[in-house]
Amino acid sequence: MAIQVTDLHMLRDQLMVRRQKLENAVAKTQTANLLHLLEQVDHALERVDHGSYGVCEHCAGTVEPERLFADPLTQLCLDCLNPTEQRALEQDLLLAARIQAGLLPKRDFSTAAWKVAYHYEPAGQVSGDYCDLVQHGKDLYFMVGDVSGKGVAAAMLMSNLHALFRVLIPTGLPLEQLVERANRLFCESTLPTQYATLIVGRADDFGNVEICNGGHPAPFHVGGHGVAAIEAATVPIGLFCDQKFTSTTLRTTPGDSLVIYTDGISESESPDGAEFGSASLAKLLGACHQMPSRELVDKCLQEVLNFRSGSPRLDDQALMVLQFAPTA
Numbered sequence: 001m002a003i004q005v006t007d008l009h010m011l012r013d014q015l016m017v018r019r020q021k022l023e024n025a026v027a028k029t030q031t032a033n034l035l036h037l038l039e040q041v042d043h044a045l046e047r048v049d050h051g052s053y054g055v056c057e058h059c060a061g062t063v064e065p066e067r068l069f070a071d072p073l074t075q076l077c078l079d080c081l082n083p084t085e086q087r088a089l090e091q092d093l094l095l096a097a098r099i100q101a102g103l104l105p106k107r108d109f110s111t112a113a114w115k116v117a118y119h120y121e122p123a124g125q126v127s128g129d130y131c132d133l134v135q136h137g138k139d140l141y142f143m144v145g146d147v148s149g150k151g152v153a154a155a156m157l158m159s160n161l162h163a164l165f166r167v168l169i170p171t172g173l174p175l176e177q178l179v180e181r182a183n184r185l186f187c188e189s190t191l192p193t194q195y196a197t198l199i200v201g202r203a204d205d206f207g208n209v210e211i212c213n214g215g216h217p218a219p220f221h222v223g224g225h226g227v228a229a230i231e232a233a234t235v236p237i238g239l240f241c242d243q244k245f246t247s248t249t250l251r252t253t254p255g256d257s258l259v260i261y262t263d264g265i266s267e268s269e270s271p272d273g274a275e276f277g278s279a280s281l282a283k284l285l286g287a288c289h290q291m292p293s294r295e296l297v298d299k300c301l302q303e304v305l306n307f308r309s310g311s312p313r314l315d316d317q318a319l320m321v322l323q324f325a326p327t328a
């Protein structure tokens with residue numbers, strides 16, 4: 001995809017900021033490296049003005065926009081990098097993937113009252129999906145989200161969200177305020193085109209659950225009563241700094257599960273282009289609601305895999321099942 005006009009304006013602004021900083025530095029010490037960088041920034045600004053910015057110097061193809069955001073001076077598309085440069089990039093990606101894997105919660109996470117299992121799988125090396133569990137006092141906080149875009153840029157935003165909630169949860173803010181604060185901080189630290197859909201929830205030892213939904217597919221409350229979508233009409237976080245969020249409360253009984261997923265699950269496609277869909281997921285959950293959380297996660301994944309029957313996975317996938325299973 002070619003670079004969008006709004007992105008181009010943003011990149012131009014970024015280049016201008018860099019130019020100013022370089023000029024300030026050059027005024028103090030004129031090193032060859034600083035002068036060379038300044039020259040490169042000026043060339044990039046010329047390319048913006050001539051409409052050739054983001055065009056690969058070698059093949060005239062498109063330089064990947066996320067790479068321009070990471071390095072606005074990039075002039076070659078991925079395919080045109082030399083083997084050394086490609087290897088360096090691959091190593092960066094591997095490292096990013098390792099860092100990201102380190103941010104995930106324990107694979108099977110349990111408290112005195114909740115048994116949680118999840119699945120998290122990037123479409124490429126790194127994922128823009130967000131998935132975390134944090135215990136604070138007697139409360140279990142759970143987060144599942146999906147950051148706009150893909151690849152490293154999305155993964156960086158994902159780690160931003162991860163850090164935000166890890167810092168904010170211990171403050172003990174009420175859930176709605178917690179999300180509002182996170183939204184504001186996220187807004188201030190991202191580009192205007194970036195946002196995230198997000199579920200943030202808090203569960204206590206008695207089966208009481210509070211959920212805040214920022215534009216994410218509705219989670220399911222699954223149990224002997226059937227399957228109910230927990231609907232809430234809100235917009236993603238990162239769009240409006242002063243946005244208000246409202247939460248929904250529900251009561252679960254032992255054996256009930258909450259199932260949260262990203263659209264990489266529901267939008268999985270079969271070879272003929274049909275979509276798996278949230279209705280199929282709901283149906284499956286209804287039929288398997290008595291399964292323990294790990295088995296339920298595996299069952300859902302198997303079903304999605306069968307549905308795809310070999311067609312490629314296009315999007316990052318995350319699925320979390322929280323089962324109310326009090327020991328006492």
Ligand SMILES: [Zn+2]
Nearest residue numbers: 056059077080
């Ligand atoms: Zn190229």
